[in-house]
Amino acid sequence: MLELKNIHKSFNNNEVLKGVSIRVKKGDVIVILGPSGSGKTTLLRCINFLERADKGEIFFDDLRVNIRTASPADISRIRKRTAFVFQNYNLFNNKTALENVTEGLITARKVPKPEAIEIAKKALSKVGLSDRENYYPSKLSGGQQQRVAIARAIAVNPDVILFDEPTSALDPELTGEVLAVMKQLAREGVTMVVVTHEMSFARDVANHIVFMDGGVVIEEGSPDEIFSRPREDRTKQFLSRILPVWDYVI
Amino acid sequence: MRPFRFLFIPEVLFDLLPFLPVTLMMFAGSVFFGSLLGFVLARAKVRGRKVSGILADAYIAVMRCTPPIVLLFIVYYGLPELLLSTIGLDINAIEKGIFVLVTFTLLFGAVMSEIMRSAYESIDKGQWEAAVSIGLSPFQAFYRIMLPQATAVALPNFSNVLINLMKDGSLAFTIGLIDIMGKGNLIISKNFGAYALETYMALALIYWTLTLIIEKSFGYIEKSLSRGKRSIAE
Amino acid sequence: MDLNIRYMIDTFFLALTGVPVTLSITAVALLVSAPIAFFMAISRIYNIRIVKQVVSAYVSFIRGTPVVLQILIIYSLLPSWLNAMIKSLSWDINIFDMNPVIYAYIVFSLNTCAGLSEIFRSALLTVNKGQLEAALSIGMSAVQAYTRIIIPQAMVSALPNICNLTINLIKGTSLAFMMTVKEVTSIAKIAASYGYNYIESYLDILIIYILLCSVIQALFALVEKRIGSYKTLTGSAAKAV
Numbered sequence: 085m086l087e088l089k090n091i092h093k094s095f096n097n098n099e100v101l102k103g104v105s106i107r108v109k110k111g112d113v114i115v116i117l118g119p120s121g122s123g124k125t126t127l128l129r130c131i132n133f134l135e136r137a138d139k140g141e142i143f144f145d146d147l148r149v150n151i152r153t154a155s156p157a158d159i160s161r162i163r164k165r166t167a168f169v170f171q172n173y174n175l176f177n178n179k180t181a182l183e184n185v186t187e188g189l190i191t192a193r194k195v196p197k198p199e200a201i202e203i204a205k206k207a208l209s210k211v212g213l214s215d216r217e218n219y220y221p222s223k224l225s226g227g228q229q230q231r232v233a234i235a236r237a238i239a240v241n242p243d244v245i246l247f248d249e250p251t252s253a254l255d256p257e258l259t260g261e262v263l264a265v266m267k268q269l270a271r272e273g274v275t276m277v278v279v280t281h282e283m284s285f286a287r288d289v290a291n292h293i294v295f296m297d298g299g300v301v302i303e304e305g306s307p308d309e310i311f312s313r314p315r316e317d318r319t320k321q322f323l324s325r326i327l328p329v330w331d332y333v334i
Numbered sequence: 335m336r337p338f339r340f341l342f343i344p345e346v347l348f349d350l351l352p353f354l355p356v357t358l359m360m361f362a363g364s365v366f367f368g369s370l371l372g373f374v375l376a377r378a379k380v381r382g383r384k385v386s387g388i389l390a391d392a393y394i395a396v397m398r399c400t401p402p403i404v405l406l407f408i409v410y411y412g413l414p415e416l417l418l419s420t421i422g423l424d425i426n427a428i429e430k431g432i433f434v435l436v437t438f439t440l441l442f443g444a445v446m447s448e449i450m451r452s453a454y455e456s457i458d459k460g461q462w463e464a465a466v467s468i469g470l471s472p473f474q475a476f477y478r479i480m481l482p483q484a485t486a487v488a489l490p491n492f493s494n495v496l497i498n499l500m501k502d503g504s505l506a507f508t509i510g511l512i513d514i515m516g517k518g519n520l521i522i523s524k525n526f527g528a529y530a531l532e533t534y535m536a537l538a539l540i541y542w543t544l545t546l547i548i549e550k551s552f553g554y555i556e557k558s559l560s561r562g563k564r565s566i567a568e
Numbered sequence: 569m570d571l572n573i574r575y576m577i578d579t580f581f582l583a584l585t586g587v588p589v590t591l592s593i594t595a596v597a598l599l600v601s602a603p604i605a606f607f608m609a610i611s612r613i614y615n616i617r618i619v620k621q622v623v624s625a626y627v628s629f630i631r632g633t634p635v636v637l638q639i640l641i642i643y644s645l646l647p648s649w650l651n652a653m654i655k656s657l658s659w660d661i662n663i664f665d666m667n668p669v670i671y672a673y674i675v676f677s678l679n680t681c682a683g684l685s686e687i688f689r690s691a692l693l694t695v696n697k698g699q700l701e702a703a704l705s706i707g708m709s710a711v712q713a714y715t716r717i718i719i720p721q722a723m724v725s726a727l728p729n730i731c732n733l734t735i736n737l738i739k740g741t742s743l744a745f746m747m748t749v750k751e752v753t754s755i756a757k758i759a760a761s762y763g764y765n766y767i768e769s770y771l772d773i774l775i776i777y778i779l780l781c782s783v784i785q786a787l788f789a790l791v792e793k794r795i796g797s798y799k800t801l802t803g804s805a806a807k808a809v
Contacts, residue, residue, distance in 0.1 A: 134701050160707065168705035174698035178720045178798050188706030191716055220798045233702075240706055398735065399781035401742035404753065404773050411766040419570075497631070504634035515636075534641045538633045545632035 085110045085275070086131075086244055091140035091151070093126055100126045101137065102299040108244060108277060113270045115286040116279045117310075118296035119322060124279040125171075127296070128246050131277070132168050133159045144243070164192065167237035171249040173229040175221040181208065181232045182217040185239045193240065207235035211265050227258035234265055238274065245269075247278040283326055287311055295319050342532040343539070349521055350536060356513040360431060361500050364438035368499075371439060372446025379451050390447070397444035402502040406437045410509045434506040438499060445495045453488035454480065486559050493552035497545050504541065514540055576768040579759045583772050586752035587780065589669060593741045593751065594734065597676035598684075605684035612689055623685065630682035635675075635740050642675045643747050672744040672751075676737060683733050691726035692718065724796045731788035735781050742777070752776050 086108040093101040100123045108114055116124045130137040133154070142149045144165060149158045175184050185204035189195040195203070208214055211231040221229055230250055237245050247266070251259040263285055270276060270289045280286065286293060286307060293310040295302045295318075303316045314320045378390040397405075410433045417423040457480055465475035507515040518537045522530045608627070611619040630638070650666075695718050703713035745754030753773050760769035 132705050134705065160709070163705060164707040166705075168702070170698060170702060170705075172698060174696070174702035176699060176702065176717050176721075178717065178724075180798075187703075187716065188708065191712050192707035192709070222798070236706060395782075396778060399739070399778040400774060401739040401753070401777055403742055404770055404777065408767065408770045408774065411770065415767065501634035504636055530644045531641065534637055534644065538629075538637050538641065541634055541637065542629060542632035546628070 085145060087143040088127075088131065089141040089143070091127065091130055091137045093123075093130060093135060093137045100299050101130070103140075104296070104299070104301055106277075106294055106301070106304075108275060110243075110275055111273045112275055112277075112292055113290045114277045114292045114294060115290040115307075116277065116294045116296060117281075117286060117322070118302075122296045123299040124296050125248050128168075128248050128277065128279055131246055132163060132166050134168070164240070165243045167240055167242040167245045169230070169233050169237050169245060169247045169250050172253050173221070173226070173233045175224075175229050175232055175236075177221055180218050180220055181213060181224065181235075184221070184232055185236045188236065188240045203239050204235070207239040208232070210238065210268075211235045212261075225258060226254045227261045230254065230262045231265055234262070234269075238269065244275040244277060247276060247280065249279050249281070251280065251282060281326075295322070297322070339529065339532055342529050343536045346518075346521060346529070346533050346536045347539070350514045350517055350540065353512060353514045353517040354540070356431070356511070357500075357503065357515075360434050360438070360503055360506060360511075360513060363435045364442050364499060364503070365496065367435065367439040368442025369446050371443025372450055375443060375447035376450040376454065379447070380454060394444045394447060397441055400441070402437070402441060403505050403508060405441060406434070406505055406509060409433050409437045409440075430506075430509055430511045433509060434503070434511055438503060441502070442495070442499050445498075449488050449491045449495065450484070453484040453491075456487050457483045486556075489552060489556050489559070493548060496548050496552075500544055500548070501541065504537075571771075572763075572765055572768055575763070575765050576772060579756055579765070579769055580772045580775065582759055583752050583756040583769075583776055586750060586755040587776065589744075589749065589751040590738065590741050590780070593669065593672045593676055593744060593749075594737050596673045597680040597737060598734065600673070600677040601681040601684050605681050606688055608681065608685035609688035609692060612685075613692060627682040627685060630679055631686075635679060636743055636746070638679055639675050639743055639746055642678070643671055646671055646674065668747045669744075669749050671747045672741070672749045675747075676741065676744075679740070680733070680737060683736075684730070687726050687729040687733060688722070691722040691729070694725045695721045720795070724792075727788060727792050727795070731785060731792075734784055734788070738780055738784065739777065742773070 087106070089105050091101050091104045092099070104123070104127055106114070106127075116127070118124050126135055129135040130140075130151070131142065137151045140151045142151060142154075142162065144162060147158075147161060149162065175181075176187060179187060182201070182204055185207055186197070186200040189200035189203060190197055205214065205217065208217055211234055213228060213231055213235065216224060216228060216232075221232070224232065234245075234250075250266070251262050254262065259282070263282060266276070266278070266285065267289050278285070278290070288307075290307050292304065293307050294304040295310060295314075295316075297318050302318050303310070303314070310319065311323065314323060375390045375394065378386040381387070410430075413433065413436065414428075461479050461483065462475050465479040466472065470478065503513075504515045506513055507519055510516065512520070514537060518533050522528075522533050608623045610616075611623055699717055699721065700713055703717045704710070708716070741751055742753040744751050745757060748754070756769040756773045760766045
């Protein structure tokens with residue numbers, strides 16, 4: 085459904101992505117792992133054109149876009165088929181929870197207002213926040229804000245939702261509620277690409293893991309392959325630093 | 335239309351610059367006395383005593399609404415009469431500069447007090463408490479701990495109000511003070527109105543330069559202060 | 569010191585007739601410069617070449633020179649320019665019959681542009697970049713993102729500064745008498761010169777400015793409370809306001 089081919093991206097002569105390709109099928113839950121600075125977040129942002137990659141192609145079903153020559157219309161088309169969940173939520177501060185969810189429907193997709201409200205209410209109830217519809221972001225906890233952000237993402241019914249470290253800005257006791265919502269979405273068959281450090285989520289929910297380091301994909305495979313039988317040394321190294329802690333927690 | 339004579343600008347600059355010290359003295363005097371007044375007003379507000387606090391508030395509110403030129407005229411026409419009728423002092427013959435100084439001290443005091451107060455209040459009370467807890471006297475705590483921090487906070491605003499004060503000071507010519515503006519107008523009338531535009535351009539250049547000097551020097555001070563801050567954070 | 573109270577009261581009401589002119593200069597300056605100032609701010613934020621340099625120099629010049637000089641420069645420049653323009657267009661207008669308030673509109677618009685663009689720039693910069701990204705990520709266009717998300721938030725931090733600018737603008741219009749505009753200050757000044765009642769006249773002017781500025785401040789406080797409510801209130805409480 086979604087395919088990225090040979091994505092390159094540099095910031096001030098520092099090459100962050102050195103030709104990354106990934107493929108996402110409908111219903112996939114793909115988790116991208118890797119040490120910080122490996123280019124995971126940049127890759128995700130390039131899909132949604134929040135960063136413009138220097139080189140590469142994006143295939144979205146029948147839509148084929150060369151990133152370097154992508155027109156504003158192409159960008160808009162891709163953005164309307166994807167949704168993005170940010171590390172620091174980025175809820176619109178001047179809108180209530182409900183308005184945050186309806187905004188993309190009404191303004192960007194011209195959905196009639198009553199219909200948009202109905203969709204938004206459903207989305208908020210799915211993330212368990214029906215009782216917070218009229219709260220402004222400043223009155224919500226971090227976990228609640230992130231759940232509203234997820235509702236905002238699912239409301240526009242995108243083909244794929246991109247999650248950029250959705251729990252890393254949260255206090256440990258609040259990550260659970262966000263991960264629970266994400267698991268629920270995965271169970272319903274929502275296609276997701278997730279950058280995260282939550283190993284339990286990666287192992288239990290993902291059907292495909294991509295391990296990145298230094299701007300390239302080191303290896304990819306099923307969670308079982310990556311966690312139990314990693315082939316590359318760098319993957320082993322990375323997991324050995326993270327997994328003992330995780331095993332202990334479980 | 336008479337053609338614009340560009341070379342008249344450097345020529346007239348030479349005639350104007352000898353009067354720059356008058357402008358600068360008025361400026362420096364207003365800053366000095368205005369800061370003193372501002373300190374008194376800010377102190378009255380911070381201390382939270384009822385009557386003096388309300389008086390300071392009212393004074394600041396009135397000054398905020400007063401056009402400088404209106405206050406200048408009130409002081410110029412009103413002060414001599416007021417002093418004559420109350421304490422019998424005749425200051426009609428006094429230097430015009432005094433009226434200018436009084437006017438801008440009154441205005442600048444109000445502005446300055448707000449800057450001082452907000453800077454002081456932006457500093458965490460815990461700083462003062464910590465200073466006193468290790469045995470500093472209240473004065474030492476203010477002078478050694480609060481003041482340096484508050485100054486750093488106040489600097490950007492301070493630069494702004496200094497620039498405004500200097501520009502407002504250009505109104506002093508309206509009561510006949512011969513500073514650079516006054517001299518400029520004398521030159522224009524001596525030329526029977528010719529080269530007015532060139533003269534005003536020369537004046538604009540002087541004020542622009544003065545503003546840039548204030549701006550740049552404060553920018554430099556701020557930078558060097560924030561450098562200190564970062565090194566502490568590291 | 570005796571004040572001529574009778575004169576003061578008469579002049580007060582006479583000077584009040586200048587308030588509409590004072591307010592019209594203020595309103596025109598704000599309305600004309602708002603859109604221009606916005607694009608000036610944007611050009612500086614997005615580093616648009618040449619435009620940015622021109623705008624910076626313009627803002628610096630206006631910020632660096634007294635309003636009174638700006639008035640004197642424009643007033644000695646503009647009539648002959650306009651005259652030449654009108655002649656070349658062979659219109660049948662005598663420039664010297666024109667209401668001098670036009671010059672005041674021009675001077676104070678030029679002046680306000682600079683100040684307002686600085687306010688807009690710093691206000692836009694206070695809005696987190698993530699807000700723009702989030703808006704784009706749900707498919708809004710850049711214009712939609714600005715009008716619906718960025719500008720409403722920027723307005724909250726801009727309002728106190730816009731209030732200040734408006735107060736200073738109103739105070740600044742007191743200099744329009746130099747262009748023979750019949751506003752509050754010039755009316756009272758002219759009245760004073762008949763009987764040398766200067767102090768009374770200037771006190772009248774002062775009272776009028778205090779009233780004007782107080783009303784403006786109260787209005788801004790009201791607006792601030794309205795549009796800033798999202799920062800402090802929950803939805804249900806916000807609806808009640």
